[in-house]
Amino acid sequence: MSLFDISDVSVDEIVTYLDRADHYRDHVRTSELAESTVATVFYEVSTRTRLSFELAAARLGAEVVSFVPETSSVAKGEILKDTVQTVAAMGVDLLVVRHESAGSPEKVAEWTGLPVVNGGDGRRAHPTQTLLDLLTMRRHFGRLDGLSVGVVGDIENSRVARGLISTLPRMGAELTLVGPATFVPGLGAGGLSVTNQIDAVLSEFDVVYLLRVQKERGGSSGYPSDAEYHSRFGLTSKRESQMKGGAVVMHAGPMNRGVEISDPIADGDRSLILEQVSNGVPVRMAVMTGVLGAAQ
Numbered sequence: 001m002s003l004f005d006i007s008d009v010s011v012d013e014i015v016t017y018l019d020r021a022d023h024y025r026d027h028v029r030t031s032e033l034a035e036s037t038v039a040t041v042f043y044e045v046s047t048r049t050r051l052s053f054e055l056a057a058a059r060l061g062a063e064v065v066s067f068v069p070e071t072s073s074v075a076k077g078e079i080l081k082d083t084v085q086t087v088a089a090m091g092v093d094l095l096v097v098r099h100e101s102a103g104s105p106e107k108v109a110e111w112t113g114l115p116v117v118n119g120g121d122g123r124r125a126h127p128t129q130t131l132l133d134l135l136t137m138r139r140h141f142g143r144l145d146g147l148s149v150g151v152v153g154d155i156e157n158s159r160v161a162r163g164l165i166s167t168l169p170r171m172g173a174e175l176t177l178v179g180p181a182t183f184v185p186g187l188g189a190g191g192l193s194v195t196n197q198i199d200a201v202l203s204e205f206d207v208v209y210l211l212r213v214q215k216e217r218g219g220s221s222g223y224p225s226d227a228e229y230h231s232r233f234g235l236t237s238k239r240e241s242q243m244k245g246g247a248v249v250m251h252a253g254p255m256n257r258g259v260e261i262s263d264p265i266a267d268g269d270r271s272l273i274l275e276q277v278s279n280g281v282p283v284r285m286a287v288m289t290g291v292l293g294a295a296q
């Protein structure tokens with residue numbers, strides 16, 4: 001079994017992953033994967049995802065190897081298929097793959113015959129990010145059902161947003177997409193609530209989920225300047241004062257401080273941003289044991 005896209009995962013399976021992740025918050029070290037080897041194969045940069053997969057695998061007792069393209073034979077021209085088949089030939093049980101091309105995790109699974117967890121593929125999917133986002137909301141509010149969530153920013157280019165769009169309505173939450181028209185084209189047609197007027201809706205949300213402008217995917221062509229974006233859509237202290245009591249701020253990271261979020265909000269009491277990072281480790285423990293059928 002592999003995990004490619006959260007849209008392939010049922011509500012019952014999502015709840016099982018979240019329950020298992022809660023379990024691993026209280027069982028930080030186990031030996032469930034003591035007989036397994038996990039390889040992280042990341043063709044795009046990462047801090048949170050790669051390190052938390054590697055920590056999660058180590059805390060499950062697995063052997064962990066980390067493939068870094070820049071210092072590998074990719075620099076000599078080796079293609080993805082040959083690279084992942086080479087890694088697999090060394091005796092690996094699970095591959096965690098990040099790649100700029102949507103659908104590449106499925107190709108890696110096909111080429112190697114190994115289970116693959118998608119660590120982010122292009123604009124398409126980042127399923128463990130979605131699970132840690134849901135876990136963070138569920139732990140903070142004690143529920144997902146009935147939560148009002150505003151996702152703000154570069155929705156068009158964001159695999160994080162796609163994960164939230166795919167799951168939050170299924171979990172009973174109310175989802176509103178907020179951003180410049182260039183970042184939310186056509187999304188209203190799917191029955192989702194969409195607005196370009198952040199100041200008209202901020203007071204409605206329990207969760208304000210800020211998205212990074214995906215400059216590496218062309219996001220900066222969707223607005224005139226960072227200063228203009230910050231002025232029109234950035235979560236400033238003035239805007240934060242419109243949020244209701246108890247409402248929280250989330251962000252998958254890395255943040256563009258001074259663009260989608262200001263320093264006082266990033267470092268303030270409403271921020272669950274580091275809590276999201278913390279939840280990434282138990283979520284990835286739950287996913288790897290689930291995918292390898294090792295959950296006890």
Ligand code: CP
Pocket residue numbers: 045046047048049050120129252253254
């Ligand atoms: N949220 C996320 O995927 O962060 P990294 O790019 O640092 O892994």
